[in-house]
Amino acid sequence: MKSLLFALALSTAIVLPGAAFAKSVTLTTEMKNYRGPGAYIVLYVTDSKGTYKGSLWMAGGKSKYYKHLPGWFRATRGDLEQVSGITGASVGAGRTLTLNFDLADGLFDAGYKLHIDSAVEDGRDVANDVVVPLTSANAGKPFRGKRYINTFTFK
């Protein structure tokens, strides 16, 4: 269980009106039972224009593999500052990654999307394994992933 203040985790660019109001959000990422070692996955946020705004979590410790997370790498050019202090272990097949954040209210129902890229060694690199618009209506709904992620839920 990770508990971080979203305002700290994201880059300062995402300071929003009303950021003082935060709510506790749980992000649950359940992996498929694929064959292979632990997956590197990264959770990041884009705005309504699709512009990268910041990263929430990087699961995977070796920076030399980050180029295999295509969407995130394209947006950041692999800038390690983006995930400094918010990295953890890679997530094994069939496992579930649960993250707890205090997220700013203004992040919801404002056109923001949460993306998850994933990659497994000697397997395929997947941009947008999951893309979820951050709306109140989507809270609690499981979203299916494309390749390595089975479901993703936030509430």
Added chain:
Amino acid sequence: MLRMLHKYAGLASAVLVLVLALSGVALSVMPAWEKSQTPIMVEYNLSVADLATRVSSNFPEIEQIKRAPSGRITAYYFTNGNAGAVVVDPATGRAVADYEFSPIVRWLKNLHRSFFLGDGGRIAAAAGAMAMLMLSVSGLLLLARRMGGWRHIFAPVRGTLSMRLHVDISRFAMVGLIIAPATAIFMAMGTFDILPQQTANPPFPTEVSGKMGVALADVAALADIPVSQLRSLKFPYVDDPSDVYTLTTDQGEGFIDQGTGVMLAWEDAGSWQKINEFIYLLHTGQGAWFWGLLLGLMVLGAPVLIVTGVILWWVARRSRPSLPKGVPAAHADTIILVGSEGGSTWGFAGTLMSGLIAHGHHVHTTSMSRFDPAKYTKAKQIIMLAATYGDGEAPSSAKGFLDKLAALKQPPCARLAVLGFGDRQFPAYCAFSKQVVAQAEKLGWELLMEQDTVNRQSAQDFARWGYSLGKALGLELELSHVPVQPRTHKLKLVSRREYGQEVQAPTAILRFALPHNGLMDSLLGRGWKRFEAGDLLGIVPERAEVARLYSLASGTRDGFVEICVRKHPHGLCSSQLFDLEIGGEIEAFIRPNPEFRPGRNRKPVILIGAGTGIGPLAGFARANQNRPMQLYFGIRHPESDFLYDREIRDWQSEGKLSAVNIAASRIQQSAYVQDLLRRDATGLAELVKNGAQILVCGGRDMAAGVAEALQEVLAPHGLEPALLKAEGRYLEDVY
């Protein structure tokens, strides 16, 4: 120091290196296997544009085309939201098989790099690679030292099967055994961010045309690049006009507009990337399958080296006599110092130690080389057991002792007792121990008792000395020593040729069958040793404890064991040998004698011998290949004791002997070998001046006569026999 490093690094890392090497060997065949499974590309100059067109026509939702170093093309795509991956035939763009990374390879790879233990395992594997590299480098240096320099590094090696396998395989595999761990360490340093890992990383274009659907065939950047240089082509995401084509080749990476086909950004691969990729290729063989196989074959030597290395260590350890537990030097009242060549003197030291400990003494035993009187603060007596090597030189465990003794300003307070070990047959009987006593007396060192000697490892001599030592110490010391015999093997007599009855010199050439060794015996070094002419055959007569030594007239390569024996009227051993019937057996062992052998060069050799001394010389002649070799052979009568008469004639006609000079003492023109040497003075001096080597074998009187004659022959030419001896160009095997 180097040897210790090699030994302990090897023992400490044996299991680790074994797992790394075996999993590495299994992985090494993968590039070749992958190559064999890959559709062959017929169109040598096929462009990436053509390939991409073919593949995307079959897979509309294509995401990426990858080319592995083996040439295998894989396509990643989606159909109805399901991810798929296939191996593609470049000729058609169609799938030939579903692609999934082999679970076996994945398992092997994880075992190989981290023992399934994550980063901790990676560090352990890197430590294993480090140990392997240290073993390879220290082994190479040891090998060069053992073989007598880098020039001789590929010369044949002697020793047990374990030793020969260890050396031969390391010579074959050395390159791989250095490259595999060195590249592994390099890669591990990359993984842990100690070395830079950047790859080409162009900035993503901020502006794109916004158009979509350029025909791949019209994209110049793809049409110009042959598939052989392709690594990956990523397609833009469906319905995302801001996305681009991402092209990665051997040269670098770039982004291509999906509407116009224009290259928007490009970055060349940097030198670190190229270095890292080359190291990766060297380690894995990916992209160079033949090298992969070769490297695997070399690394396959590692398990054999580990097993033979551990056996060598174990055998050496076991063959060292075990001593009772002593005390540190500073706590001992009695210091025993051992000067031993073959190891038998250590056995006596052990017996002495047990005897003294039983009487309540605190004993410290070490080699004479490690003599350090400053440490012996509580010592009351220092006892030295000293063998002699060759002509009175220090034995190997006493090297440097006399220098240390000479450097002392005042004698140690503890009193000194010296016991010499030797063989009365040799003129330099216990010469080294006598030298030790002389030097100690000069220093004014107080003696505990008179110096004494033990002849031929005699247990009685030793017990008698122990009795006197006990008296000097005021105790009843009973030392009963059971000498350790070398492991003997049964030799079966296959033929006997007798000579010399008529001239009162009954002599025989005895030929025994070569004993057969089992594999385990060979590996553990307890089988019949390899030998060459000039080595010694130890024969233990019945009803006797101590072996008699005979010079060998054959080598392993001849396929038999041959000696010359002269019958002595009261000789226990020679009589038993003479009475042995064909098919009869004796107990025997090999004792190497590498000092007495023709040098490893092409210089001429002068063989001088008399009587049974012809044995090793005949062996040298038999093994001779095209090097000038002259023989001077002293006998009594050509009709009677001309040993090897037939062979010597054959060898001469075959060119193995360039000249044969026979001196017979009981014919009309009676002559001894020394007479012939004087007759040929000019020619001999000329040969020696040109680097010839002299080998003398026979009785002591004959050798003395030969030495005198050679002095006369060589001195006028400015050649000094003593100097030649020191250079190893004048060798004697005298009995």
